[in-house]
Amino acid sequence: MSILVVGSVAIDAVKTPFGKRDEALGGSATYFSMAASFFSKVNIVATVGEDFPKKYVSLFKSKNIGTEGLHAAKGKTFRWQGWYDYDLNTAHTVATHLNVFQNFRPEVPKNLKNSKFVFLANIDPELQYSVLKQIEKPKLVACDSMNYWLEHKKKEFEKLLDKVDIILLNDSEARQFTGEPNLMRAARTIISFGPKAVIIKKGEHGVIYFSKDTHFIAPAYLLETVYDPTGAGDTFAGGMMGYLSKAGRMDEATIRKSIIYGSILASFAVEDFSVDRMLEITMDDIEARYKHFKQITKF
């Protein structure tokens, strides 16, 4: 089943201790759809400016990523500039130019309103909500957010929580939103707002999946070289949603597998700048790493 993702398509300038890259393809919807495209057809709903390189649109198309909902607006593309220190867990923002993203009012193309798998990447919760209202009968809705919205649009975010199946937050966001330092209790509080499950992302330390009755702890795949962690969370979500939509089931075993595939995709993504590493790998590489992951976590 095909997936709809709403989020940002951006041009990034990133510097890490291992190099730098300018004019790189970035944005949450980009990372998400590149990862998901290994498993399923993905359609992007996003906006870009007149400066957005045509080669990137061609790139999406070459990966079977639908760009019908990629709106070309007057102005410049969303641009983010940032850097990471050796502690690659924290992004330091130098500049954020929202540009055309500032006036982004996501419109789901008519023929995509029946999308069954929907990922609401990190944008204003009111916009995320407006997208949901355009989807006829989704089978699975997952949603991301960030500290800014949790602080400034808490009510809107809470309203949205009741409408999604899986909410993804990183550990500090989960703690911030709930005021609860313990992740297990934080997860329980979040679930009390309505979602079926919450996935707490801990960066290099992996993720924890909580449903009402169970939880699943997955460490991150260990890497010797991390070049650029930008987009790891969205890549994770893409791998996970991609696998789920391909499987077409949402039982516990399938969800756990999808989480490992998400981690595997993220582990590849951070091995190079932008989405470059995802352009190099094949499904065989993904399966080989999945198998290795199983081997190094088995007891």
Add this chain to the structure above:
Amino acid sequence: MSILVVGSVAIDAVKTPFGKRDEALGGSATYFSMAASFFSKVNIVATVGEDFPKKYVSLFKSKNIGTEGLHAAKGKTFRWQGWYDYDLNTAHTVATHLNVFQNFRPEVPKNLKNSKFVFLANIDPELQYSVLKQIEKPKLVACDSMNYWLEHKKKEFEKLLDKVDIILLNDSEARQFTGEPNLMRAARTIISFGPKAVIIKKGEHGVIYFSKDTHFIAPAYLLETVYDPTGAGDTFAGGMMGYLSKAGRMDEATIRKSIIYGSILASFAVEDFSVDRMLEITMDDIEARYKHFKQITKF
């Protein structure tokens, strides 16, 4: 096979957001031996002062922990006072009174010199080395350390590394010692000094075990309530060494199991102050949590 542990037996005063405890039984050898005692006979080599409560000596004996090497010296017992914030990963020291520990020159009782499993808890690497020289033919030597020794006695620590089988360090110590932010490369550097394996402890994020050719990633058991993280690392080591000495084997599968048992013991220990929780639980509780751990990490 019985285990010999050399380290501290202390009296702690600990404060966490969830309560406080004075005159509590603490110290690395204490936590280690309490955990290991679920699996094997343990013998402590440590020193205490005249103020050390007799009830604690009786407590050791009641758990089949040998106190023959627990030297009663003139003066006061080692005392540590500290507190933790909601971020229970970091201990804030208020006061450390080494007292009799300052002149501790560990002497292994004659009849324990043939101990097969040896744990050198965090003390001066020169003293750790002196203990090793007293042991006739150990089968497995594991060793802990801390940032202070890695900085001030680096050469001595490096010399020791060549003589031990497993070195346990927390992630920041591994990074500090090697100057390498990536844990995989840090582990490889550490192994180049001689040990067969290194276990990097990441607190609430679990541990990573590295041998020359393989690695094993184990998340921590997730808890809803952590009361006092003091001694978690030594408890982990105790559970691990206890299981290994009981098993009497050191193949990869046994080592992995021992690491999970170590994590389970540590997860119990932090549920109350001092070693109190370990005094409440039975082997059945440990096995039940081991089974649950398997269930929540399986995919």
